[in-house]
Amino acid sequence: MNNTYVYMFNEGNASMKNLLGGKGANLAEMTKLGLPIPFGFTISTEACTFYNLNNKKISEEMKNQIFEAINNIERQTGKVFGSSDNPLLVSVRSGARISMPGMMDTVLNLGLNDDSVKALAKLTKNERFAFDCYRRFIMMFGDVVTGISKSKFEKKLDEFKESKNYKNDLDLSADDLKFICSEFKKIYKQNCEKDFPDNAKEQLFDAVCAVFNSWDNPRAFVYRRMNDIPYEWGTAVNVQSMVFGNMGENSGTGVVFTRNPSTGENKIYGEYMINAQGEDVVAGVRTPKPFDELKKEMSNIYEEFMDLANKLENHYKDMQDMEITIENGKLYFLQTRNGKRTANAALRIAVEMVEEGLIKKEEAIMKVDPRQLDQLLHPMFDNKILKSITPIGKALPASPGAATGKVYFNAEDAKKAGNDGEKVILVRLETSPEDIEGMFAAQGILTVRGGMTSHAAVVARGMGRCCVSGCEDIKIDEKNKNFSLNNNVICEGDYISLDGSTGYIYSQEIKTVEPVISGNFSKFMQWADEFKILEIRANADTPQDVLKAIEFGAEGIGLTRTEHMFFEEDRIKKVRMMILSDNEKERRKALNEIMPLQKNDFKEIYRIAGEKPVTIRLLDPPLHEFLPKEDIYFQELAEDMKKSVNELKLKASSLHEINPMMGHRGCRLAVSYPEIAEMQTRAILEAAIEIKRELNINIEPEIMIPLVVDLKEFNFVKKIIDDTAKIIFDEHDESLIYRVGTMIEVPRAALLSNEIAREAEFFSFGTNDLTQLTFGLSRDDAGKILDDYINKNIFEYDPTARLDKNGVGELIKISVKNGKSARNDIKIGICGEHGGDPSSIEFCHEIGLNYVSCSPFRVPIARLSAAQSYLKQKDIK
């Protein structure tokens, strides 16, 4: 078999990113466009994969192809690799499909040794330059290839400079650098127990292996995980003949953007440095100059650059981030790529490029990463401040935004402090519905247990609160009201800060920056709406949520969880009395008192939602979640219910369950206590009738039955609803259309959807529970497990945050197919947390669902994702 592992720059183009990596493909494309690119070639990502499968060894075949490519450069440059007369020097750089800035490794000036460095000095007539290159090379090679810490080299350099009283690297003479080189080679030998390799080919293969290996380094690992980059992709390696920005005052290096990456302004933006290599800019030893100044300093080069940069932006139809080197007055492009940008910049660039006529709306929509929109909706920390401080820990980024405040350990204290005007961070082992008010009062929530779809995460996202969850390293001492995390002890009232977008936890107050929403946002989102097919709904439990959801563009409410209303202060006691009742009569009495309160909630929701569809789910959680823990509440209840405290406690403990997620909840409650479903149906329908009359609008409530596993079970509950509806319509001499549907959140319901769809008018996939049951993985206990699985490369991503298309997705497909076979026009959506995740939304679009429903704060993300999904699919067709 004959494999091609190596491609010269003139053999590739921009469309070959998967094979050549982003950097390699763009170097090829620029070569094709005729830009001044130093000669070179790319070792493909396939080679990386092959290398990994081949026990991390470069095969002979691959070696030969690399030799041949080097020969090719030699012919084009007239230089010879490893020569002592006219040496060819190369850079070796990583380049994955998607740019992973700073995550992987680079070696420059490769090919130097004690002989060729002299030739370089002679050829450039610059001995200082040659040895400067050499000492850089030894350090980089030592660091990247053999893992000798950079600091060992830097320490030596600093000691030397100190001994000579030098302040600046430029003070080093050629002789000084010669000495440094010999010292560096000693360091190398000490640490590796062998001499620094002077064979150029050996240097090259070692460097290529090192770059391949860097795909696996811890930084890259974390970056891949955060950005959902599969391990399988691997990285390409680019080998390119060196050009030098450090050859003197006629040389330099720069990093330039075609537009401003912070604001999006259409104006060149960047920095340059004379007589320097790229790494000097990064190291920050000297301050680079704003790119505009180059106009004065080297006007020819500036004009040439501006012309080519413009050409590149027009060619790629996107803002470019370019790296250039000027060698002895000649301009080279070392890299171009679509530049990273803030959310605001992304929107402005997309909108303005359309207005400039550069791109079409469809293209603009594809240019903004939906996940970035989160930045626009939540407060964020100032990035500059973050750089100067170290987090004390890290856990799951469960709900985006940034929060700073004083620590409190229970909902009541948090609420009190919040009412007193304090900024509050609620720290809990895990949260439960009891904590709702405390969570609402807090700026942010930090939990020890629970994953991306734990109670804390779900509720926080719904409220737009920042949340970091599953920080298993925290040890809470409830008695003394403090917690410890990696040797830091934080007491009640101490300030901490949470970054819900990264999962970092800081032990101080950090200023947050409020988001500013520009006009571009709504213009852009309207364009997105023009291209999407999926309907976007929101999960909203309260009138405030509904308001927020509609403000963000929701077309309806896909999930109203009635249980959240049960916790409010005016009703929790009645709910508890209902639960602790001994018989139906007592239960009905309590329910009768709850009904008007619940009806008012629904009226408020209908008033805001107007004619937009609202799906209300019947009571879902196990009843014991509503019960108090403290004695004082039991005493109060006992008095009101005229029972003994002991009796109530016995009853309460009889409701305890070993695995409550698979316990007496969902429609199982309605089967055991039909009167609860009856009361809720009454609240839903009476509210609808009253608002219909009040506003003279058409309301068609959607009643959703949770946790169904069987048609007969669905029918049992549906009959309660239908019978109650009949009574209510008679009583009010008014009727309205209502629909009864079900959550599909248990595998059995997915498998038997053909039966259930005979009676259910709509399906809503509860992907949280469905994922949990399909994996047999409790989302409240998943934190540590998923950590291990991701760290050991078993899972590529957290399936509670991003839909598992192979397993859960397969069940969903079975359900959709079976459901439609029984009811052709059944309306199907999802209302789990995945409803706000772009890749999951794409899946929903592909399999033909009607809608997704997500937290209000994720509605814009969902709208954009839906539009992109449509455009991608169209593109493929």
Next chain:
Amino acid sequence: MNNTYVYMFNEGNASMKNLLGGKGANLAEMTKLGLPIPFGFTISTEACTFYNLNNKKISEEMKNQIFEAINNIERQTGKVFGSSDNPLLVSVRSGARISMPGMMDTVLNLGLNDDSVKALAKLTKNERFAFDCYRRFIMMFGDVVTGISKSKFEKKLDEFKESKNYKNDLDLSADDLKFICSEFKKIYKQNCEKDFPDNAKEQLFDAVCAVFNSWDNPRAFVYRRMNDIPYEWGTAVNVQSMVFGNMGENSGTGVVFTRNPSTGENKIYGEYMINAQGEDVVAGVRTPKPFDELKKEMSNIYEEFMDLANKLENHYKDMQDMEITIENGKLYFLQTRNGKRTANAALRIAVEMVEEGLIKKEEAIMKVDPRQLDQLLHPMFDNKILKSITPIGKALPASPGAATGKVYFNAEDAKKAGNDGEKVILVRLETSPEDIEGMFAAQGILTVRGGMTSHAAVVARGMGRCCVSGCEDIKIDEKNKNFSLNNNVICEGDYISLDGSTGYIYSQEIKTVEPVISGNFSKFMQWADEFKILEIRANADTPQDVLKAIEFGAEGIGLTRTEHMFFEEDRIKKVRMMILSDNEKERRKALNEIMPLQKNDFKEIYRIAGEKPVTIRLLDPPLHEFLPKEDIYFQELAEDMKKSVNELKLKASSLHEINPMMGHRGCRLAVSYPEIAEMQTRAILEAAIEIKRELNINIEPEIMIPLVVDLKEFNFVKKIIDDTAKIIFDEHDESLIYRVGTMIEVPRAALLSNEIAREAEFFSFGTNDLTQLTFGLSRDDAGKILDDYINKNIFEYDPTARLDKNGVGELIKISVKNGKSARNDIKIGICGEHGGDPSSIEFCHEIGLNYVSCSPFRVPIARLSAAQSYLKQKDIK
């Protein structure tokens, strides 16, 4: 549309049981055979279903068909329904597909009223007889049709007899009975607020409706549930012209079996009573005579009967249970059916019928209900004693057998008492692996929570201990060591008795009868083995279990749960130290101490199993299950581990999970702590090598990875096993074949079986977990929920005890199909509790599994079920 709801007896035959019910079909068959059967007809089960769907009303069409059938009887008998001169009287009896003795209702003598009773008196010249019939009719009609309690009538009768100083019903004169009739009609009117109906047709339709309705009565409900009879089947109704056993000394009634239903002896067995109706025999007012005596009393009738009974047995090829009436010297058959019998009788009859040449082996195998075999393997209560006492409660019959003993509330006390020679019943809220030794020491186990596959149920069945689980009505007072159940308070040391086959709980000591296994058993089981294809294995965790399993005919061990070994006294402490370790080094130290103990267990198992296959599962339960609750154990551990108690408790509490069944367990443990899997692999393989050498036999261990959801996860653990194996084989200079397979117990694994089967060499469906996750129903919390679901006719049966073919079965089918597509010859079985359930075994056979594995005590059931499944399938083909 024209439906046939009514069939005359001469229109049917024995094969029409589904349509006509068992009784109706047999009446038709007997009619066809020319036996003396009173004329009559059957209203079909389809009519019952139609009636239920038609809002419990009899349609006009059905009414007309019934009239026509009545006309038919009138023509054949020359009597007229409702006539005041020559009245036709009928009986109205229920008759479902499967006989449900005493569960449903019957009305006799229907057609009588104040006029026709006089005609009857005149025609029979027996006024006393006529009014005796009439008073019986009024009472039965009142009871069955309008629900007036029988006792109201009986009380009146008793008062009258007392006032007259009568001892016996036969003392009542015709006038007395006339008076009683009028009194009974008064009772009827008082209770129904209307007169007793004197229109025969009205009587008939009311009675038919009542019989249809009786399908829903609580007794029938319980019976259906215990015998897995679907609600949909409905009951047929048989209307038959009356014949009277109470017409005088020349009349009588009898119930006779062609063979002895207790022992199986081939000798007529039964009772008869002169001048009586069938109900008198049941009521037990007079003592019936052994049937043999009829030979003297009415030799002609006896001979005729013997001839016909013989004919019936030969015709049906089974032992017959017949009801006869003799009217004025003429013999009538009112019913025949295959008689119920004890397990021993069933075996003897089956074996002897083959030996007599009456049936073939294949037919014999189909004649024994596999579930009955339980009776042969466990102690039972004496049925006669049971009749005289009332249970104090009822819960799930979780593990068969009968047990009597003193109550203890924790494993330690139970063990102590057991060691002192006491008989013990362990009563727990729920059991956990910690309780194993207490369960072993107990005769029976009673739990408050948990279903048919709860820990208590599974372990008890494995041990052959009796268990009643999920008795939610029990309130345990742990402090005072007592429990209350339906107003009975039982203290520690009090005797109770449990019937694990019915679920009844008794508050006294009841003698148990040890089972006697006859030679017929092994002969019969050998026949069964000749016809089965499925391999039968056992779930066995200890050498004792393995011994028992092989004794009962297991062909291998399908599941050895290694965790049960961890609880033994000599190792639990080391296990706890392992779990509470802070790092791998500490963990390895503890594991090294556990390894030799575990290896010895496996050696013992291999020694007994010989070359039979043994499947050992890697550690499965969440680690916190092994941790102690009491402080004293923590103190001990802290000393040994040189850590503080507080530190250990914090560590222990960090292992707590909200839904442990979906938590850190199964292969997730091996992913987090590869060293555990390594240790277990070493114990499994070294044990095999040592026994291989010791006994010079071939051992091929099967290592099973639990809770797999993904191929990469499977491979991660398989690599640990393979790497460890390589090392061990090198160390011992010996190698053996071993297989690595997986449980399929999580829906995702079933869906992705095509991937997993690429690497897994066998699949074993863990149907307990698979059912739990497919339904989202925790088996430890399912008790109350399933109760409600079965009581409300949503579920027909408990899916944790009997495999849900629609949902779980569908997943299994998907898995089998996908698994075989990747590995053609993959070995597939099940090892969940369903492996011992006949209907589930039939399913496993149908879909082509290779084996089922069940508790040792269920192995005979499984063998017989497997043979029956094969024969049934063959029959269909």
